[in-house]
Amino acid sequence: MPRMRNDPNFNVCPDYASDGFANTRAQLISDEVTEEQAIQLLKNIWEANNNVDKVAWQRQVAEDREEHAHRKQLEEEEQERIEQARIQEEEAACKEDRKKNKHKFTPILNTGILDDPATTPCSYALRKIEKGEYVEIWYFTNDGLDEANLKKTVDDDAMIMSTLADSSSAWVSAASTRSARAVVNDEDLPFEEFCQACPRMLTAMGKADWPEDRVRMMAKFWRNIQVHEYQSMRNLIGQKALLAYQAEQRRRWHITVKTSVGPYDLSIVNKKVLQETRERVYWDERDKRDNARNYKVSLIQSMKHKLELITWF
Numbered sequence: 001m002p003r004m005r006n007d008p009n010f011n012v013c014p015d016y017a018s019d020g021f022a023n024t025r026a027q028l029i030s031d032e033v034t035e036e037q038a039i040q041l042l043k044n045i046w047e048a049n050n051n052v053d054k055v056a057w058q059r060q061v062a063e064d065r066e067e068h069a070h071r072k073q074l075e076e077e078e079q080e081r082i083e084q085a086r087i088q089e090e091e092a093a094c095k096e097d098r099k100k101n102k103h104k105f106t107p108i109l110n111t112g113i114l115d116d117p118a119t120t121p122c123s124y125a126l127r128k129i130e131k132g133e134y135v136e137i138w139y140f141t142n143d144g145l146d147e148a149n150l151k152k153t154v155d156d157d158a159m160i161m162s163t164l165a166d167s168s169s170a171w172v173s174a175a176s177t178r179s180a181r182a183v184v185n186d187e188d189l190p191f192e193e194f195c196q197a198c199p200r201m202l203t204a205m206g207k208a209d210w211p212e213d214r215v216r217m218m219a220k221f222w223r224n225i226q227v228h229e230y231q232s233m234r235n236l237i238g239q240k241a242l243l244a245y246q247a248e249q250r251r252r253w254h255i256t257v258k259t260s261v262g263p264y265d266l267s268i269v270n271k272k273v274l275q276e277t278r279e280r281v282y283w284d285e286r287d288k289r290d291n292a293r294n295y296k297v298s299l300i301q302s303m304k305h306k307l308e309l310i311t312w313f
Contacts, residue, residue, distance in 0.1 A: 004060055008053035016042040121204065122148035129201075129208045134254035138184040140197035140204070147182050186247030191231065191239040194246075198222040220267035222246070228269065230278065237285060241278035245269075248277070 016025065016039045028038035098105050125139035125148075138144045186194070202222075205215050225231075225246050230238030249266060257263045 004053065004057055008050050008057050011050055011053075013043055013046050013050075016046075120148060121145060121200075126204065126208070129204045129210075132208075132210065132254075132257075134251050136183055137186050137194060137197045137201060138189060140200040141184075141189070141193045142196070143182070143184075143193075144197070145200075186250070187240070187244040189243060191243065194243060195226055198226075214263070217265060217267050221250075224267060224269050228274075230274075237278065237282050240285070241274065241281045244281050245274050245277045249273070 014021070021042065024042065025035055025038045028041060029035055033041070121139045121144060125135050125144070128135035139148070189197075202215060202219055205218065225242050228242055230242050233239070249270075253263065253266045
């Protein structure tokens, strides 16, 4: 059915008694139908058709209203979907921000400024701790903390071009480059500084959400190193052996964690490996002393030779 454009409720019945409808009336007039009856019959026919149009108009209006309501519902649902997507996107971005910058969202405690300044290692060391990777204990010694507290002209997260050991160039973090100039390997630390730094490193592990069993294992590992009988030997070979054992085994543990072997209990001191480490350290130190003595003897002999030449001339 064609779409109706005008409301039939406002239609006006034509004047069938006018001259314009004379021919129409004449076709209806007969011996049984007078002119007045013909006029009324035309009016009745018009009203019947108009009533049909009114019903069709109402149905059309109802359909239009239903279609409009449906279209409005679809638009509202689409707007709601867009709004939900926007909210989810904002929540995901906020969640990611909280994950990357969790310290920014740490609740403020009901305390004032602390009496003792906080000990904060450099961001390079903290990122290593966050990832559960090996990092030198030096970063948690007094010297390492002092290095981290020095005035920085370059952001720790900035990337700078650096020359590697093989003479190639690569982009590295400014923090790792700056700290590498001063960092001391674990095996070369004084035993006192090693003992001083371990509690600070355990605290950093706890703040980095290390599993409690791993923090306890590291604490036992370092405690067993610090109370070992080698620590109280009269010469320094025992302490150097303990520091070398600690460094080597901790590096090896961090490597093994990422393999199919998985993490093992590092705190159990392997007496055989420690004994082998002590012997190696002993001979390394002896070689150093011998080389130093030989260099000194060679230097003295060279100087004597030069003096003899000068005297001869």
